Amino acid sequence: MSSEESHHGFHFHILEEHKKYFTFFNVAMALILITAVEIVIVYIPIHPVIVFSALAVLSLAKFLAVIWWFMHLRWDRMLCTVLFMIGLLIATGTVTALLFLFETDPNGAPVF
Amino acid sequence: MSDAAAHADPLEELKKTNTGVEHKKMAMWAFLASDCMFFGTLISTHLIYRKIYPTVVDPTDIFSIELTGFSSFILLMSSFLMALTVSSAHKKNIKSMRWFLFGTIVFGLIFLGGQVYEFSHFVHHKELTLSSSVFGSTFYVLTGTHGVHVALGVLWLASWLIFSFTKKFNWVHSLDIETAGLYWHFVDIVWIVIFTAVYLVEYL
Numbered sequence: 001m002s003s004e005e006s007h008h009g010f011h012f013h014i015l016e017e018h019k020k021y022f023t024f025f026n027v028a029m030a031l032i033l034i035t036a037v038e039i040v041i042v043y044i045p046i047h048p049v050i051v052f053s054a055l056a057v058l059s060l061a062k063f064l065a066v067i068w069w070f071m072h073l074r075w076d077r078m079l080c081t082v083l084f085m086i087g088l089l090i091a092t093g094t095v096t097a098l099l100f101l102f103e104t105d106p107n108g109a110p111v112f
Numbered sequence: 113m114s115d116a117a118a119h120a121d122p123l124e125e126l127k128k129t130n131t132g133v134e135h136k137k138m139a140m141w142a143f144l145a146s147d148c149m150f151f152g153t154l155i156s157t158h159l160i161y162r163k164i165y166p167t168v169v170d171p172t173d174i175f176s177i178e179l180t181g182f183s184s185f186i187l188l189m190s191s192f193l194m195a196l197t198v199s200s201a202h203k204k205n206i207k208s209m210r211w212f213l214f215g216t217i218v219f220g221l222i223f224l225g226g227q228v229y230e231f232s233h234f235v236h237h238k239e240l241t242l243s244s245s246v247f248g249s250t251f252y253v254l255t256g257t258h259g260v261h262v263a264l265g266v267l268w269l270a271s272w273l274i275f276s277f278t279k280k281f282n283w284v285h286s287l288d289i290e291t292a293g294l295y296w297h298f299v300d301i302v303w304i305v306i307f308t309a310v311y312l313v314e315y316l
Contacts, residue, residue, distance in 0.1 A: 017203045023198065028192035032185060038308065039181045044313040051316055059308040063301050070195045071297045072290075077133050080141045087145020098156040101284030102164060 027069045033056050126287055138290045144298045154257060155309055158250040169247045173315040174238045176230070180311050182301070184303065185227040187262075190219030191300040192271075198293045201286035206276065213273045216296065220266040227259045246283050253309065258306060261299050268292050 038058050041051055068074050073081050126134045133141075193216040200209035231252070234240040240248045269292055275281055 014203055016220055019198050020199050023130075024195045024199070026191060027158040028188065031188045033163075035181065035184050035307075038312060039177060042312050048316040052121055052313065055308050055312055058303055062304045066301050066304070070191055071294055072198075073272060076137075077131070079133055080137070083138070083141045084145050084148075085153065087142075091148040091313075094149065095152050095156040095159075098160060099163070102160045 023069060027065050031062055031065060035064050128286070131264065134287055136287055136291050137294070140294045144294065147302075151257075151305070154250075154254045155305065158254050161246045161250050163298065165246050169240070169245050171247065171251075172310075174234060174240055175311055175314065176233075177315070180228060180307060183223050183230075184307050186219050186223045186226065187300050187303050189288060190216045190223065191297050193219060194293045194296045198286075200289050201283075201289045203281050204286075210244060210273060210276055213269055213289075215275070217266055217269050217273065220262055220269070220296075224259065224262055224266065227255070231256075235306075254310065255306065258299070258302055261302070263300050265292075265296050269296065269302075 041054055044051070057105060067084070073084070124167075129135060131138060163287075165290070197209055197212040197216060200206075200212055233255050240251070242249055244254045272285075272292060273290055
């Protein structure tokens with residue numbers, strides 16, 4: 001690689017990083033906004049199922065935003081995403097299976 | 113040193129692996145995937161005991177949503193600063209990198225301070241201890257484990273901040289900063305889940 005090509009490559013790299021700065025800022029603002037909405041909606045007198053669904057969607061959006069932009073999965077190789085998703089899916093499956101395994105009876109007594 | 117060598121990205125050499133991903137970064141992603149399962153078991157333990165012993169304690173009498181909301185804001189901002197730290201390291205701008213890294217550490221310490229205050233308040237004013245109820249046990253183990261992760265992250269980042277002032281620091285270490293950043297962001301996403309599953313859901 002010539003000196004000029006290398007210099008242009010680094011200059012392009014710097015420009016890309018400058019673009020990321022604004023992306024990170026927008027993501028951070030969105031995360032704060034979503035957190036504020038989460039705190040407010042738990043006090044709104046609407047059906048708990050609706051609030052629960054909204055909380056699940058909002059926290060999932062925050063989770064995905066952080067891993068996609070802040071953790072660079074958007075710019076990294078797909079392999080990193082696949083590797084992390086394997087662990088995440090196993091964890092989610094474990095949590096779901098355990099919650100269904102330990103059902104309660106109508107009187108509130110534990111059922112094993 | 114030639115101009116080409118001066119401007120070449122030192123990380124490009126490290127990417128020449130079978131997977132095309134640097135080994136350190138790959139190892140960190142594998143660790144984070146396993147840590148997902150670790151926190152998955154802790155969160156499910158808390159939720160299961162909360163479900164089968166629903167009337168033991170009312171968490172809304174104990175929790176302070178204002179404090180927890182503030183802690184969430186602090187951790188999200190530290191994650192933002194960490195992203196800027198990594199970006200500065202990629203731009204080889206050491207001054208910005210140090211300031212953003214310092215900010216990340218300060219925000220991490222504020223979060224830890226909030227957690228210490230929260231735990232202290234719960235123990236002394238709400239009589240919620242590790243052994244007072246099943247809720248107390250699972251709550252402290254889950255949030256305490258997360259707190260330990262944050263504390264380790266702060267120590268890790270602080271060590272890089274100090275190391276960046278030594279002559280041994282060079283731009284190949286930006287990969288190490290990025291790896292530490294991945295860990296820090298992971299701590300943030302775990303808190304996103306805990307904030308919703310442990311705190312907010314109790315108010316429904």
